[in-house]
Amino acid sequence: MTKNFFTSDHHFGHRAIMEYESRPFADTEQMNESMIAAWNEAVGQEDRVFHLGDFSFLNKEETSRILSRLNGYKTLILGNHDRGRSRSWWLEAGFQEVSENGIIFKEFFLLTHEPLYMNRHMPYVNVHGHIHGQKYEGNNHFNVCVEHWNYKPVSFETIMDVLTSREAQMGNRSSLSES
Template sequence: MTKVFFTSDHHFGHRAIIDYESRPFADTEQMNESMIAGWNEAVGQEDRVFHLGDFSFLDKEETSRILSRLNGYKTLILGNHDRGRSRSWWLDAGFQEVSENGIIYKEFFLITHEPLYMNRHMPYVNVHGHIHGQKYAGNNHFNVCVEHWNYKPVSFEALMDILASSQETDKNDHNPLSSES
């Protein structure tokens, strides 16, 4: 059965991100290899992965080598660090699909690189990257940056379980009967 995964902000080949985000790697080679291994542990060949931007700081040849080693059908939503390269550059490098804008997934999830403003009355969940180790509070945002997920893609099933659990907690917190015995 095909599974769907979300991830973002790998920054393959970006030395400075190790320091900026206190990543637990000695150098970019260790970081790249660890993230490739983590991706392939989680994602099967037939699975689909939405990468929500800032994939690689490497040239096309090196980026292509990494993409060829990663399992799954890969869709890239361009991040701020990806936009210096054309959509065709990313397709040539090995992504099967590339979107310059966000995507609406299953009519409920807004999948973007940067988090969007979502007030509590909006009926959507924004699945995003960009903010690395930071986290937005509330049920309307879901940060899939690698720093939150042990440098692996997170499955749609796991995302749904977490959202269901947080909505149940939120419902109980606002239910005046939930504190009665």
């Protein structure tokens, strides 16, 4: 059975991100290899991964090599660091789909790179990246940056479990369980 996964902000090849986010790697090679292994540990060949932006700082050939090693059908939503390259660049590098805008998933989840303003009356959950180790609390935001998930993509089932738990803790009664 195909599973859906979500992740963001790998920053493959980006040395400075290790310092900015206190990533526990000695160098970019170790960071890249660890994140590839973590991805493939979580994601099977038949699974689908939505990457919510800021994938790689490497050239097309090196980015393509990484993508070819990653399991799953890969969709990229362009992040702020991805936008210097065209949609076709990312497709040629190895993503199966590339979106310049957000994607609505299962009619209830807004997939975006940057978190969107969501007031408590909006009926959506914004699954996002961009803010790395920071976190928005509540049922309207879900941060899938690698720093929060041990550098692995997070499954849709895990997202639903966390949101349902938050809902119970906050005493809210929304329609999460119906999604």
